[in-house]
Amino acid sequence: MRSTAEDLTTRARIRDAAIGLFGRDGFARATVRSVAAEAGVSPGLVIHHFGSKAGLRDVCDQHVLAQTASQGREKADPGTTRLLIQDYLNNPHEYADEIAYIRQSLGDESDAGDAFFDGVVSQTEDIIHTGIKAGTIRAFEDVRATAVVIASNSLSMLMLGRHVSRALGTPVSEPHGIGPELLRHLTLPALDIYTHGFYTDSRFLESAREALHHQPSTTEGSMPRDPGNRRRGVA
Structure with a gap:
């Protein structure tokens, strides 16, 4: 991780080591x-600073989200x-642990994994509002939904990096598939x-x-017809 000199305390060294280990081995396999x-x-010093592995992961989540928020701004x-x-093209190795950690978080079907994705969406929403205020991003009717779309599109590249690299014929950067050549493309x-x-x-x-305007929302008490009934000739 790209920690500053002031951040290289024992607590920060443990956090950065955990981010790298969680990204490589996953949250379940990595131990205190x-x-x-x-x-x-x-191990006692890890517990002293973070209380538990869950507490350590929470600190790691907040640190990685802070990094992505800074990059987003x-x-x-x-x-x-x-x-x-x-900076990324010149120093891709400095982003490797962060990318691997994000990929693990996105694939983790847990409350912590859900909270991480929600954090990315909220950050994206804040970035859109900041851009609108600065005049660099146009106003949207539904900023929250727009943030979900943009965040999902961006994060999907981290999950599909290997396939995207293959499709473009660029060198596959292991283990996440995201490398400088892919960014250039x-x-x-x-x-x-x-x-x-x-x-x-x-x-x-x-x-x-027009289509959405004439189609009642299922949340308004109108359930869509079962397409299977239509195929079977049932009204």
Whole structure:
């Protein structure tokens, strides 16, 4: 992890060791003893600082989310976006533990895994509001839903990195598949879509609005028909 010099305390060293170990081995397999060995301290010292493995994971979650929030704010500013991209291209190894940790969190079907995803969505929502206020991001009708879409699209690259690399013919960076060459291939197409949109006009958007307007929501007490009944000829 990219800790500052001021952050290199014993507590921070344990946290960073845990982030690397959790990312490599997963949360279930990693133990307090293995984290302690990785950090070069005693298991008792890990418990002293964090109370339990769950407490340690919570601190790791907050640290990684703080890192992604910082990067997200940089992405909301055109000038610092260039610096962030260049930093990753020049130092991809410094992001490896963070990426592996995020992948483990996204694949972890637990309350902690759910909270981590919710944290990313909330950060994305904050970034959108910041960009709207700064005039770099346009206003959206539903910022929360937009944040879910953007966060899901961004995070999916971490889960599908190996397949995306194969599809583009770029070297597969193990173990997560996200490497500098993949970033070089995807950055401009992604920003082109976000900048100029995908469709040439709003006809698809208006068609969807019309369809949704005439289709009652299931939360309003109207359940959709069973398509199986339709196939069987049942009204």
